[in-house]
Amino acid sequence: MLSLRSLRRAYGTLQAVDGVSLQVGRGEVVGLLGPNGAGKSTTVAMATGLLRPDSGEVELAGFGDPINPHARRQIGLAPQELALYSGLTATETLLFFSRLYGVATRRDQLRTALEEVGLSARGHDRVGTFSGGMKRRLNLAVALIHSPSLLVLDEPTAGVDPQSRAHVREIIRSRATAGCAVLVTTHDMEEAEKVCDMIAVMDHGVILAHGTLSQLVAAHGSKAGAASRGLEDVLLNLTGRSLRE
Amino acid sequence: MIQQVIAIATKDLRLLVRDRGALFFTVFFPVVIAILFGMVFGKMSTPNPFEVVVVVEEPGPLANSFATALRGDSALVVESAPNRESAIDAVRKKRVAAAIIFPVGFDARAETIFSGGSMPIDCVGDPSRAAEIGLLQGKLMEIGFRQLMLVVSDRDRLMRPMGEMRNQIEGNRQMSDSERTAVLKILAGVQELSGAKKGEEQGSNAIGGATAAFEFRPVSIRAEMMTSGEIEPPSSYAVTFPQGVVWGLAGCVMAFVTTFVGERAQGTMTRLRAAPISMQIILVGKALGCVVSSLVMQALLLTLAWSVFGVRPLDPWTLLLAMSIVSIVFTALAMMIAALFESSGAAEGAGRALVIVLAIVGGGSIPLVFMPPLLRTISVASPFRWAISAIEGPLWRGGSIAEQFAAMGSIAIVGVVCASIAIVAVAVRRRGS
Ligand SMILES: Nc1ncnc2c1ncn2[C@@H]1O[C@H](COP(=O)(O)OP(=O)(O)O)[C@@H](O)[C@H]1O
Numbered sequence: 058m059l060s061l062r063s064l065r066r067a068y069g070t071l072q073a074v075d076g077v078s079l080q081v082g083r084g085e086v087v088g089l090l091g092p093n094g095a096g097k098s099t100t101v102a103m104a105t106g107l108l109r110p111d112s113g114e115v116e117l118a119g120f121g122d123p124i125n126p127h128a129r130r131q132i133g134l135a136p137q138e139l140a141l142y143s144g145l146t147a148t149e150t151l152l153f154f155s156r157l158y159g160v161a162t163r164r165d166q167l168r169t170a171l172e173e174v175g176l177s178a179r180g181h182d183r184v185g186t187f188s189g190g191m192k193r194r195l196n197l198a199v200a201l202i203h204s205p206s207l208l209v210l211d212e213p214t215a216g217v218d219p220q221s222r223a224h225v226r227e228i229i230r231s232r233a234t235a236g237c238a239v240l241v242t243t244h245d246m247e248e249a250e251k252v253c254d255m256i257a258v259m260d261h262g263v264i265l266a267h268g269t270l271s272q273l274v275a276a277h278g279s280k281a282g283a284a285s286r287g288l289e290d291v292l293l294n295l296t297g298r299s300l301r302e
Numbered sequence: 303m304i305q306q307v308i309a310i311a312t313k314d315l316r317l318l319v320r321d322r323g324a325l326f327f328t329v330f331f332p333v334v335i336a337i338l339f340g341m342v343f344g345k346m347s348t349p350n351p352f353e354v355v356v357v358v359e360e361p362g363p364l365a366n367s368f369a370t371a372l373r374g375d376s377a378l379v380v381e382s383a384p385n386r387e388s389a390i391d392a393v394r395k396k397r398v399a400a401a402i403i404f405p406v407g408f409d410a411r412a413e414t415i416f417s418g419g420s421m422p423i424d425c426v427g428d429p430s431r432a433a434e435i436g437l438l439q440g441k442l443m444e445i446g447f448r449q450l451m452l453v454v455s456d457r458d459r460l461m462r463p464m465g466e467m468r469n470q471i472e473g474n475r476q477m478s479d480s481e482r483t484a485v486l487k488i489l490a491g492v493q494e495l496s497g498a499k500k501g502e503e504q505g506s507n508a509i510g511g512a513t514a515a516f517e518f519r520p521v522s523i524r525a526e527m528m529t530s531g532e533i534e535p536p537s538s539y540a541v542t543f544p545q546g547v548v549w550g551l552a553g554c555v556m557a558f559v560t561t562f563v564g565e566r567a568q569g570t571m572t573r574l575r576a577a578p579i580s581m582q583i584i585l586v587g588k589a590l591g592c593v594v595s596s597l598v599m600q601a602l603l604l605t606l607a608w609s610v611f612g613v614r615p616l617d618p619w620t621l622l623l624a625m626s627i628v629s630i631v632f633t634a635l636a637m638m639i640a641a642l643f644e645s646s647g648a649a650e651g652a653g654r655a656l657v658i659v660l661a662i663v664g665g666g667s668i669p670l671v672f673m674p675p676l677l678r679t680i681s682v683a684s685p686f687r688w689a690i691s692a693i694e695g696p697l698w699r700g701g702s703i704a705e706q707f708a709a710m711g712s713i714a715i716v717g718v719v720c721a722s723i724a725i726v727a728v729a730v731r732r733r734g735s
Pocket residue numbers: 068071073091092093094095096097098099100
């Protein structure tokens with residue numbers, strides 16, 4: 058569904074993304090795992106047409122480069138930074154963004170969408186009154202409202218309680234089951250383990266390893282003798298232990 | 303496309319209505335300004351003491367004493383002017399209600415008062431004070447009669463024309479004998495009276511009889527009205543509601559800049575840009591919100607002015623056209639400010655300061671019609687001034703279609719300039735990044 062080919066992007070002298078290639082197929086959840094500053098959000102911005110790569114290509118199967126508006130109709134994006142109007146209610150928020158995608162959303166569809174993220178009781182409350190977890194869930198609901206064929210979620214569970222986190226994971230899995238291609242970034246190993254079919258470990262703008270969880274553990278996990286701690290081991294082995302941004 | 307534009311505009315308007323601070327500056331504050339200033343200016347224009355300016359073009363005992371009598375009148379505030387031109391100018395500038403000019407030859411003609419002459423006075427008045435000027439003319443007559451006593455009481459002065467007059471009457475073949483006798487009798491009476499005046503205050507009855515017999519008018523006033531060339535607003539509210547519009551427009555511009563900066567701060571700009579719409583659609587949608595909010599604000603203020611304060615627009619449809627143009631132009635101004643100052647909170651503050659300065663200079667503090675010349679000149683640099691000019695025409699000033707369209711054209715040019723600056727600013731920034 059989505060293919061990224063040798064994407065590069067620099068901010069001044071900083072090479073934020075340095076040759077990233079990645080495929081996300083239909084019904085597949087691909088995790089982009091890496092520490093802060095690895096270049097995940099920059100990759101996401103290029104994948105969703107928000108940022109033009111210095112070089113490389115982004116292609117959405119059948120729709121071309123998402124730098125073109127009509128291709129972006131296929132994408133549902135939940136940005137890392139919450140992107141909501143605190144003056145609107147949850148229902149108004151969903152209605153507004155669905156209109157932007159040219160979708161006529163009926164009342165019952167709005168209700169279903171709110172139910173999906175567990176906000177049906179708060180549909181008529183202003184977003185400004187919501188907790189962090191509720192805002193995260195609404196942020197996700199906005200990405201889902203126009204039934205996109207590609208979901209791009211940038212750290213969808215950052216800073217939320219365990220209940221919300223579990224709920225978000227369920228939603229991701231169910232959307233994938235329904236045939237949606239999902240690209241999700243995270244610096245949380247547990248999340249990558251639980252929700253992703255494929256994991257790409259990224260740091261300093263490059264993908265260091267790519268594969269299923271078991272493939273990664275086999276290739277980059279701790280050697281025999283030490284107790285294997287799964288993906289966390291893989292990540293630390295690949296990216297080192299120095300502190301990040 | 304249209305659907306998305308409307309969605310963005312509706313969203314912005316909804317957020318504006320829910321933002322108490324923005325609502326205060328776009329609606330509440332302008333209404334308060336309009337009403338408050340309307341009351342204050344209304345008080346100011348209630349008839350102040352009747353001020354006149356006096357010019358004695360050729361000093362002489364009679365002209366001087368007439369002017370002195372005028373100065374002594376408690377109902378008048380009298381100042382002097384060196385010449386006719388400066389006196390008329392004072393009327394034109396509305397510093398005084400009327401100019402009273404004792405022309406060259408006043409004394410000479412006053413002396414021929416019993417041989418058909420009279421005291422000539424030129425009176426140049428402000429037509430907006432016509433009623434008071436009518437009273438002033440009556441007063442001039444009254445003083446004229448009193449001055450007559452002066453002529454009469456000076457025997458030498460009187461005797462010269464009296465002698466001539468007697469000769470003329472006696473030699474007049476067109477008069478009937480009875481007429482001639484009657485007139486000569488009166489003349490004798492006047493001569494007698496002036497003799498008595500010299501000694502003591504007596505015989506005023508005699509002069510009353512004499513004047514009655516002649517239907518005598520000692521003063522001939524040549525009255526003229528001098529319009530200032532400026533049309534007066536029908537009421538102070540006709541001035542202060544456009545002044546309120548200035549602040550409302552400033553509020554709308556700032557609200558727009560705030561929503562723009564807010565989209566970045568809240569991260570929602572990312573969402574808008576990720577949607578399947580071009581940047582142009584986003585801008586047009588936000589601009590539409592700004593146009594609608596400025597138009598609604600103007601309509602609200604001017605409808606209030608009409609319904610409650612009796613400011614009836616001369617031409618409602620042209621007014622609506624002017625309001626629409628003004629709304630679009632101020633949206634362009636808002637876009638310019640957003641493009642120039644959106645980069646950070648500090649820059650946004652600078653943008654706000656600029657809007658407030660432009661509003662003050664452009665008629666927000668002192669209404670355009672009351673501005674001293676220097677400020678009026680400076681105001682040319684403010685788009686707000688041009689907005690007021692465009693609105694005032696169809697609201698109360700009137701004027702030809704050409705004049706009104708010229709005013710709207712001027713404000714439209716301001717809009718084009720703002721839009722161009724905005725486009726250049728965005729292009730320069732794009733190239734920089
Ligand atoms: N707009 C920007 N301007 C300059 N540097 C940026 C910008 N956005 C991100 N960076 C830098 O690029 C690198 C990658 O950032 P990002 O893609 O956000 O990483 P991640 O999402 O993995 O934390 C970081 O070092 C970050 O500081």
